[in-house]
Amino acid sequence: MRLASYQSNGVFDEMFAPNGQPRPSGARFVERLQSLSDGSLQQRQKAAELSLENLGITFNVYGHSAGTEKVWPFDLLPRIIDANEWAVVERGLKQRIRALNFFINDVYNERKIFKDGAVPEDLVVSSKTLRSQCLGFQPPQGVWCHITGVDLIRDQDGQIYVLEDNLRCPSGVSYVLENREMMKRTFAHVFQGMSVAPIEDYAEQLLQTLLECAPAGVSNPTAVVLTPGIYNSAYFEHTFLAQQMGVELVQGSDLVVEDGYVHMNTTRGLQRVDVIYRRIDDDFLDPKNFREDSTLGVDHLMDVYRAGRVTLANAPGTGVADDKAVYAYVPEIIKYYLGEDAILPNVPTYLCSDEKQRSHVLSNLDKLVVKPTNESGGYGILMGPQASQADRDKCAAAVRANPREWIAQPMLKLSTVPTLVGDELKPRHVDLRPFVLCGKDIYVMPGGLTRVALREGSMVVNSSQGGGSKDTWVLRGGQSMPPLTPAAQETN
Amino acid sequence: MLSRVANSVYWLSRYVERAENVARFIDVNYNLTLGETDSLGNQWAPLVYTTGDQDSFAERYGEPTRENVLRFLSFDEENPNSIISCTAYARENARTIREILPSVVWEQLNKFYFMVRTAAKISTTLDQPQEFCERVRLASHLLVGATDATMSHGEAWHFSRLGRLLERADKTSRIVDVQYFILLPDARDVGSALDVVRWSALLKSASALVMYRRQHGKIVPDRVADFLILDRHFPRSMHFCLMKAQESLRNITGSASGTFCNLAEQRMGQLCSTMDYTSVRDIVQHGLHQYIDDFQNQLNLVGEAISDDFFTTQQQRKARNAATMSQSQSG
Numbered sequence: 001m002r003l004a005s006y007q008s009n010g011v012f013d014e015m016f017a018p019n020g021q022p023r024p025s026g027a028r029f030v031e032r033l034q035s036l037s038d039g040s041l042q043q044r045q046k047a048a049e050l051s052l053e054n055l056g057i058t059f060n061v062y063g064h065s066a067g068t069e070k071v072w073p074f075d076l077l078p079r080i081i082d083a084n085e086w087a088v089v090e091r092g093l094k095q096r097i098r099a100l101n102f103f104i105n106d107v108y109n110e111r112k113i114f115k116d117g118a119v120p121e122d123l124v125v126s127s128k129t130l131r132s133q134c135l136g137f138q139p140p141q142g143v144w145c146h147i148t149g150v151d152l153i154r155d156q157d158g159q160i161y162v163l164e165d166n167l168r169c170p171s172g173v174s175y176v177l178e179n180r181e182m183m184k185r186t187f188a189h190v191f192q193g194m195s196v197a198p199i200e201d202y203a204e205q206l207l208q209t210l211l212e213c214a215p216a217g218v219s220n221p222t223a224v225v226l227t228p229g230i231y232n233s234a235y236f237e238h239t240f241l242a243q244q245m246g247v248e249l250v251q252g253s254d255l256v257v258e259d260g261y262v263h264m265n266t267t268r269g270l271q272r273v274d275v276i277y278r279r280i281d282d283d284f285l286d287p288k289n290f291r292e293d294s295t296l297g298v299d300h301l302m303d304v305y306r307a308g309r310v311t312l313a314n315a316p317g318t319g320v321a322d323d324k325a326v327y328a329y330v331p332e333i334i335k336y337y338l339g340e341d342a343i344l345p346n347v348p349t350y351l352c353s354d355e356k357q358r359s360h361v362l363s364n365l366d367k368l369v370v371k372p373t374n375e376s377g378g379y380g381i382l383m384g385p386q387a388s389q390a391d392r393d394k395c396a397a398a399v400r401a402n403p404r405e406w407i408a409q410p411m412l413k414l415s416t417v418p419t420l421v422g423d424e425l426k427p428r429h430v431d432l433r434p435f436v437l438c439g440k441d442i443y444v445m446p447g448g449l450t451r452v453a454l455r456e457g458s459m460v461v462n463s464s465q466g467g468g469s470k471d472t473w474v475l476r477g478g479q480s481m482p483p484l485t486p487a488a489q490e491t492n
Numbered sequence: 493m494l495s496r497v498a499n500s501v502y503w504l505s506r507y508v509e510r511a512e513n514v515a516r517f518i519d520v521n522y523n524l525t526l527g528e529t530d531s532l533g534n535q536w537a538p539l540v541y542t543t544g545d546q547d548s549f550a551e552r553y554g555e556p557t558r559e560n561v562l563r564f565l566s567f568d569e570e571n572p573n574s575i576i577s578c579t580a581y582a583r584e585n586a587r588t589i590r591e592i593l594p595s596v597v598w599e600q601l602n603k604f605y606f607m608v609r610t611a612a613k614i615s616t617t618l619d620q621p622q623e624f625c626e627r628v629r630l631a632s633h634l635l636v637g638a639t640d641a642t643m644s645h646g647e648a649w650h651f652s653r654l655g656r657l658l659e660r661a662d663k664t665s666r667i668v669d670v671q672y673f674i675l676l677p678d679a680r681d682v683g684s685a686l687d688v689v690r691w692s693a694l695l696k697s698a699s700a701l702v703m704y705r706r707q708h709g710k711i712v713p714d715r716v717a718d719f720l721i722l723d724r725h726f727p728r729s730m731h732f733c734l735m736k737a738q739e740s741l742r743n744i745t746g747s748a749s750g751t752f753c754n755l756a757e758q759r760m761g762q763l764c765s766t767m768d769y770t771s772v773r774d775i776v777q778h779g780l781h782q783y784i785d786d787f788q789n790q791l792n793l794v795g796e797a798i799s800d801d802f803f804t805t806q807q808q809r810k811a812r813n814a815a816t817m818s819q820s821q822s823g
Contacts, residue, residue, distance in 0.1 A: 055595070056587075056602045230588050243591035254494050256806045265495045265805040267647065267744065 092343030129319030203244035
């Protein structure tokens with residue numbers, strides 16, 4: 001495999017330094033890669049793709065006919081993260097999640113942060129994702145965000161920034177685990193001896209987190225995963241997590257509220273449920289308390305929840321801290337509750353609700369990325385520099401009509417990782433979504449989901465829009481990589 | 493286990509078994525007709541009766557030519573009982589319960605579906621359908637084997653076996669019914685040579701020829717009926733399927749032998765015990781066609797009761813009760 005021609009111009013490459021030499025974290029891997037015979041990488045890539053299809057590792061794409069399944073796109077070349085750098089990221093994530101949990105609890109209870117003037121009250125209470133149904137509620141263990149998937153990116157200056165917090169129903173963790181399986185299956189001799197931090201205990205950690213947050217006094221709690229059903233884009237993940245944890249995967253119609261508790265319909269009658277890892281948005285959880293046209297939810301679920309007889313993970317109402325306008329204040333939030341400076345910086349963010357910032361945004365639409373404050377999956381985003389004038393005009397009108405619903409950020413140059421394109425390795429832009437679990441303790445899965453924009457020059461990594469994925473290796477701390485063993489060397 | 497999951501696992505295995513049986517019917521009929529010069533219609537029409545879809549076939553295809561029947565039974569996605577539809581339904585059911593399936597079972601089912609879908613795209617598959625039929629049969633065996641070898645033999649497994657055996661009992665009854673209709677007039681004709689080839693083919697379609705020979709030796713029509721309907725050891729005979737289905741049902745409910753705790757068990761028990769004490773002479777005297785017709789009706793009632801006792805949710809029951817209440821009040 002020849003790597004001499006690989007070049008990533010003007011951006012930070014995760015594998016190679018600007019002088020063309022591999023970075024220390026990638027050196028051993030590059031050495032092994034070079035020992036591969038021509039065509040061997042492509043062969044393994046094909047084997048991995050076939051395997052993904054046979055295993056039915058898929059996602060659904062909206063906007064196509066119902067049930068359109070696409071095979072999960074996986075690129076065999078990993079993204080490698082140095083142990084020391086990861087230690088900083090891990091501390092930063094734990095800090096962030098602790099602060100955000102305090103913040104959400106405060107918003108729904110005492111609202112001290114507003115009284116102390118650290119965050120403007122009207123900005124938060126005007127958030128569409130504030131749920132008045134949660135006012136005065138205190139969840140078990142004080143945990144609102146049990147599962148978080150924080151989006152990180154590295155700009156060309158080499159700094160890692162937090163791009164989004166995703167505190168509602170972040171998805172992708174199943175693909176992290178499947179990508180690792182795929183790596184071990186098809187690239188075993190390269191993976192072997194690389195001293196990569198294991199991620200395989202995630203399901204165990206997740207189950208523990210859920211059970212720890214069961215309603216007080218339940219000695220042997222029953223947890224379930226609640227899915228909107230087979231046509232949801234993340235359906236594969238829902239089945240995967242239920243299977244890995246050994247709990248039931250339920251749909252709304254499987255659950256019923258009777259005598260003040262939530263039960264599931266089983267072949268032996270009703271059985272009580274104590275913890276629901278729900279993968280349904282707040283709005284659809286309970287037609288009696290939220291949207292009444294929801295067919296996915298459970299009547300009166302929120303009543304049981306508020307009575308403290310069932311735990312919902314994540315808690316309803318966490319979206320308030322996920323709002324992109326509130327996001328801009330997370331450094332202040334960390335400072336306020338923990339008295340610490342944020343370890344992981346935010347991407348500079350302009351709030352369109354602020355008049356001065358808005359006029360800056362409107363006169364720089366061709367340089368900025370403009371985002372709606374309450375969408376996910378990359379929907380509704382304007383990439384200023386690449387957009388047409390017509391799109392920019394449309395966006396400007398939307399911003400003027402509803403400034404609170406928009407923010408803008410500078411166009412960042414996402415870092416790249418070598419990716420197999422045809423027969424060659426090409427730089428492709430990536431982001432990273434680590435997953436954080438919060439129960440009695442906080443657990444950060446080493447690595448996370450590396451999403452890659454497969455189109456040349458593209459920065460859009462969403463799988464619904466032509467993104468792929470990679471295995472993410474966090475090298476274990478304090479160890480340099482062991483020398484290549486003869487068994488691991490490929491000879492053919 | 494969840495009612496919805498039990499429902500899906502039950503139907504998943506019913507659909508796989510259905511696909512396998514359709515492949516068996518096609519395979520045997522194809523072999524039978526290979527050396528024939530008869531008009532093709534006479535040879536292929538019975539197959540459509542076997543699956544019970546004659547009306548929809550007549551409406552959409554008209555003539556039961558070989559090509560039409562093969563396409564209808566194999567790759568017609570509008571025929572809910574075609575092989576491709578059955579594998580697609582099986583896979584859809586599996587997709588909703590992946591969390592309870594061993595991954596090897598899901599992987600096999602997925603490969604099974606892809607195999608059928610790929611075969612459907614190749615225009616020459618049905619020119620000589622034996623190879624395709626064999627692959628369907630083997631894929632089904634592989635699935636059943638993988639399920640037996642890797643899935644805990646608990647409630648979900650018993651629902652899976654229950655579905656498979658009820659489907660198999662139904663399909664064996666249908667093929668016996670249809671083939672007897674064709675074969676028996678000949679057999680009763682004094683002096684006419686017994687159509688050994690056809691009778692063997694009937695046994696073969698249930699993979700029963702070798703086992704039959706060991707049990708009964710010569711081919712005798714009543715003994716063939718006896719073997720396919722009442723044999724207690726052959727895994728595709730109607731009686732065997734029912735015995736084992738009853739066993740699974742008891743494992744699910746925990747009822748002692750000879751007792752019942754719901755309608756499904758009661759009906760199943762009644763059907764089984766009648767079979768336990770039936771001889772082939774009774775069946776022939778009663779009229780074989782009539783006997784099988786009754787059997788199928790009772791089997792359907794068992795299926796309905798299973799659905800009602802195990803798969804119906806609290807919400808559905810309440811809605812139904814409310815509906816009957818308002819009906820009785822208004823009426």
